[in-house]
Amino acid sequence: MTTSRIENPIIQVNDLKFYYPGNARALHGIDLSFPEKQVTALIGPSGCGKSTLIRCFNRMNDLIDGCRIEGEVILEGESIYDQNTDIIELRRKVGMVFQKSNPFPKSIYENVIYGLRIAGEKDKKLFDERVETSLKAAALWDEVKDRLQESALGLSGGQMQRLCIARAIAVNPKVILMDEPCSALDPKSTARVEETIKELRDDYTIIIVTHNMQQAARVSDHTAFLFEGNLIEYGLTDQLFVKPQNQQTEDYITGRFG
C-alpha cells in the first residue's frame, strides 16, 4: 500500500467492507483516495471487486436487497453513507457510465437532458445549450447534430456509449464513474471513447474500471490494482506499469495470471 493517500482527495475511502446478501464479503477493507480532475483506473481480474467498489461511490449497491456495507466513503468532506445523505443529490454529483450502453428509448435530445428534466428543469434554452456542450464534450456532436430528434436506439454501439457519457456530463457531475465502458466496443469505437475520456480529464474526476491494461496505461493518471477484494497496489500509472512494487501486480500486468 504505497501511495494510497494523497493530498486533498475528492473521494476518500476508509476501510470499506462490502457484503453481498448471504454475508459474502466482496471487499475486505479498502483504503483509497482519488485525486480531483484526474483519471484513476481500477484494474484487476474478474471478480476482484472493482465494479463493487465504484458502485459504492454513487450508492448503486443500494438497489441490491440484503447487501451490507461497513467503513466510509467521503465525497468532498462528507460521508455519503451518512443517514442524512440525499441519494438523489449524490447521484447527480457522481455520474455513471455502464458496461453495457443503456440509452433510453427516447430521442437523442431527450436522452441528454433526461437528468435535467427529472431535476425539474424546464428552461428550453438551457436544454439546447447543454445538449450541444455535452455532446461536444463526448465527441458526438458532429455525428448527430442533424438528427437530435431521432431515436437514440438507432445509433451504433460506440455512439450509444458516447451518448451515455454525454448524458452523464449534462447534469454537471463532479465525478464520473465508468464501469468497463469499452468492453462491448470494437477497437475503433474504443479509441474514440478513450479520446473522449482524455478530453474530459480537465473538467471532471474520472474513475474507470477496465480489464484492458493497455487502456488503463493509455488513459489514466493513477492506477489501483485490486485482487480478491483487497487493494494490492496503488500509484501513478507510469510507475505502476513500469516498476510495480508488488509481485502480484507484476504477475498480473505481465500476463502471468488473470
Add this chain to the structure above:
Amino acid sequence: MTKMKYMNRYWRVGEPMVWLSGAALAVTLLTAIVLLAVIMMNGLGVFWPSELQELRLKDGSQVVGKLIRSEPTSDNSGLRRQYKIANRDLYGLDFRWIDEDQIVSEQTPDQLLVLERVEHGDFYGVLKGLDAGTGNALSATVDDLSEALGMVESELGQLSELEDKLKAASYRIEQIRLKTLKLDFQNVAENDPDRQKLNDEKQVFSQKFGNLVELQTKRTEKARQARAIFVAANGQESEIVLADIFQVYAPNQMSISDKVVFYLKKLAELFVGEPRESNTEGGLFPAIFGTVMLIFVMSLFSFPLGVVAAIYLREYAKDGILVRIVRIAVNNLAGIPSIVYGIFGLGFFIYGIGHGIDSFFFPERLPTPTFGTGGLLWASLTLALLTVPVVIVSTEEALGAIPREMREGSYALGSTKFQTLVRILLPMASPGIMTGLILAMARAAGEVAPLMITGVVKLAPALPIDGNFPFFHLDRKFMHLGFHIYDIGFQSPNVEAAKPMVFVTTLLLVLIVLIMSSVAIHLRNKMKKRYTFGTF
C-alpha cells in the same frame, strides 16, 4: 450401418419434434378455421334472396317454399328436402320436409312474392287484390301494392315521430313523479311552492301526453286501414294490413345485381336496425351497442386497476412469501368459473353497493331499486374483476422484461423510483400492457354467464346512452350479442326459424372482437416501434 447413422442423426437433429410442433399448430389452426367457416357459411347466406319454388306433389297438393337443404331419408331410399314454407299463421309451422319421390313438378313462377311481416314471420304467396280502406278489394298489380306501401310507410314515419314525443313526455312525467316521491319522503308540506310547481308541471305534461295518445290512436287507425289480399300455396286467402308489412319482394324476378343490392340493404339493417319478432328478425343495433359499451366501460375499470396493482407487485412490494401468495392468488383468479364472478357481482355490487347507493341517495324510491338491480355498470365491474388478473400478469411480465441497465441508468442520473417508473419503465412496458388489455377485452367480449345475472336482458327498452340528462345511463339494463345468441338459439319459441340469426349474431360478435383487437394491436405495434426493447 449407414441407415443406423442416418436414423441417429434424424433423432439428434430433432426432426420428429419439428413435425410434432408443426402438426400441433396445424390442428389448432384447422379447428379455428373450420369453426369460422361453419359460422360464415351459415351466417353470410342468411340474407340472400334465394328463389321461391312452387312444387306439385303426388297427392295433388301444392307447396311454395325456399329450399334449405337436402339429405338422404332415414331408410336411405332416396333424398328428402327441407323447405321453408313460411306462412306460420296459416300452416302453424315454417319448415317442411318433402321426400323427393313425392314431387311431381317444380317451377319458379315470377309472380310469387315474399312479404316480410311485423308479426308471424314471412308470407309466401301471390297478390290478389288491394283494399285502400273502403272495404271492397280491387284487383291490383305489384306496382300498385308498392305505391300503397309507400304511402303507408310515410304515415308510419309520422307515427314513429309521435312515438318519440310520447317517450319524451313520459320521461318527463316519470322525472316529476320521482321528484314528488322525494318531496313526500322529506315530508314537505302539501302547500309547499315546490310541490305546487311540480303539480302544475305534471298537469301540463299529462295533458300533453293525453293529447298525444289520442292523436296516436287516431293515426294508427288510419294507417291500418289499407289492406291487401294474398293467396297462399294451398289456395287459402289471407288479408294482411299493409302497415304490418315490412317489405315485399319477388325473388324470382330479381337479377343478380338486384339481389346484391337487396343483400347489402339487409346487412345495413342488421347493423342499424332494431330487433323484431322476439329478436329473430330485424337488426342487432342495441345488442352491438351494448356489447361494445360493456367492453369499453369494463376496460376503463380493469385497465388502470390491473396496471397499478401490477406496478405495486413488481416494483414496490418486497419479494417474500406474501407477495408470492398474492401472485399465485392472482393467477388462480383467472381460473375461477365466470358464473362465480357473476354471483359475486350480484351479491357484492348489486345487493351490496347498489343497494347502499339506493338507500343513501334514492331512499324515496325504495323498494323500487335504482342502482340495486342489474345494469351496465355492475356488469362492467363484474367483468373488470374477471379480466383484471390477465392485465396484472401481462403488466408484471412486461415490467420484468425490461433490462436492469435501464433502471440503473435512470437511477444513476439522480431520478427517483417514481420518475424512473413513469418516464422509462411504463413507456417501455406499454406494448406488453397493451397485450394484456387485448386479451382482457377478448375474454370479456366472450363472457355471457356472469352477465345473465348482472343486468343483460332479452330486449332493452332504451340504450345506455341517450339525449336525456345525464346522457350516460349506466344503471340501465342492456342487450348483448353473446346473450342474444343464447336467447334466440335456445329460448326462442321458434328455434328453427331463429337459427339463421344465431349464426349471423355469432359472426357479428366474432367481427366485433376482431375489430377491437385489431385496433389495439395496431396501437401496440406503434408503441413497439417507439420502444424497440419490448419483448412481447
